Amino acid sequence: MAEETAYCVKCRQKTTMKDCQEVKMKNGRPAMKGLCSVCGTGVYKILSTQK
DSSP states (O other): OOOOEEEETTTTEEEEEEEEEEEEOTTSOEEEEEEETTTOOEEEEEOOSOO
16 A cells, blocks of 8 residues: 555654555545554544545
8 A cells, every 4th residue: 555644743844654544424525544653642534435
């Protein structure tokens, strides 16, 4: 899987995600869920519905 980046609220910057997995949110939209590579906080990235 490619390196995914997401905004970490705790670090206040974009960081790479580790242990990321694709999930589906309650409303049906796809998202990536993982951990911040700097501080270990959980981060989400909402993905596009078009593929």
